[in-house]
Amino acid sequence: MKTSGGKKSTADKRQAERLEQAAPWYEANRHKDFRETRRDNCPSCGSTDLRLWVTATDLVQRKPGTFTMDRCVRCGHVWQNPRLSEEGLxxxxxxxxxGLGETSAEAVFSGKNDPYYGRARLVEPFTKPERWLDVGSGHAHFCLAAKEVLPQTTFDGLDQGAAIEDAARLGRIEQAYRGSFKEFAGELKGRYDVISMHHYLEHVRDPWEELDIVADVLPDGGYLLIELPDPEWRLGRLFGKYWMPWFQPQHQHMMPIGNLEHALADRGLTTVATERAKAHLCNDFTLALLLFLGNIAPRTPAPWRPERVRLRRTRSFLVWSLGIPAFFVAMALDQTVNRFLAARTGNGNAYRLLARKTAQQA
Structure with a gap:
């Protein structure tokens, strides 16, 4: 936002400095191919009966590259194939x-608290935890909201980003672990009554390894709460690459709820509660439109997206001005068609699952 007289605000100046500093790194890396070798069998069940499911570009940041997701016909698992290397991620x-996306990420995750309350309330009838670890906590907005439902619970957070340290400084969590779950596994073992993974497993390269770790870290009788996008939601197929939860190239794996239940059972974790329609957010039409318009006319500058400024600004102004009426239509469809589908089918664009670790026999 600019101040009067055409001068740039402090925020504008800071953003411009970040853009200038980031540009050389992106220029040196933007033409690399970060993809690994394509695999010909399902990472979940091993089947070779695969179907191309989604082809997409990076519709959120619009970094270069095209990405594909395959679906296993036998078990329904959807994953990025070929997947990105660690350098690519x-x-x-x-x-x-x-960095450049910090302000936008903070705005997204500090929105409505209702989904955060819903997660905490799913656990409430089963246990009154003393200590709770949220893995992939980010800015820890969930922990902040969950304290209202479970005021006697101490919440800690783990994440690889710098935001987790800010969350501790702001008092949203008591303790921050910055790094990978695997890195801290030994230190965390047996310390938490509940471990949660909200929209985390779809981001990791090997979700089954993460489940191995959490099964080892949880004490007997401890609970694991997971929330994931639901690849079985019918609008996901209908909207194709514009369905936000496909979220390429960051989402690596999309696990149907049945697959997750079986994977947990194999690790000594028994499912005690699930929510599908209750975990649904009625935003598919609106977010699909947002991605569509943003793909035509990105609104913010970026060091990985060199364009002529005047042309970009003109196109952006025209597209977004004409798109305003469409947003009213999309929001209406979300509150009618989208809501009806979730109520009618009992499913949604996400699901929650609560599992309990059973005591191991001596």
């Missing part, structure tokens, strides 16, 4: 939650 995550 670093390229696409950079400046998303931190």
């Amino acid at each position: 670093g390229f696409y995550y950079r400046d998303f939650y931190d």
Whole structure:
């Protein structure tokens, strides 16, 4: 936002400095191919009966590259194939939650608290936890809201981004662990009554390894709460690449709820509660339109997206001005068609699952 007289605000100046500093790194890396070798069998069940499911570009940041997701016909697992290397994930995550994208990420996750309350309330009938660890906590907005439902619970957070340290400083969590779950596994073992993973497993390269770790870290009788996008939601197929939860290239794996239940059972975790329609957010039409318009006319400058400024600004103004009426239509469809589908089918664009670790036999 600019101040009067055409002078740039402090925020504008800071953003311009970040853009200038980031540009050389992106220029040196933007033409690399970060994809690994394509696999010909399902990472979940091993089947070779695969179907191309989604082809997409990076519709959120619009970093370069085209990505595909395959679906296993046998078990329904959907995953990025070929997947990104670790270096590639670093390229696409950079400046998303931190750096240039910090302000946008903070605005998204500090929105409505109702989903956060819903997660905490799913656990409430089963246990009154003393200590809760939220893995992939980010800015820890969930922990902040969950304290209202469970005021006697101490919440800690783990994440690889710098935001987790800010969350501790702001008092949203008691303790911050910055790094990977695997890195801290030994230190965390047996310390928490509940461990949660909200929209976390779809981001990791090997979700089954993460489940192995959490099964080892949880004490007997401890609970695991997971929330994930639901690849079985019918609008996901209908909207194709514009369905926000496909979220390429960051989402690596999309697990149907049945697959997750079986994977947990194999690790000594028994499912005690699930929510599908209750975890649904009625925003598919609106977010699809947002991605569509943003793909035509990105509104913010970026060091990985060199364009002529005047042309970009003119196109952006025209597209978004004409798109305003469409947003009213999309929001109306979300509150009618989208809500009806969730109520009618009992499913949604996300699901929650609560599992309990059973005591191991001596």
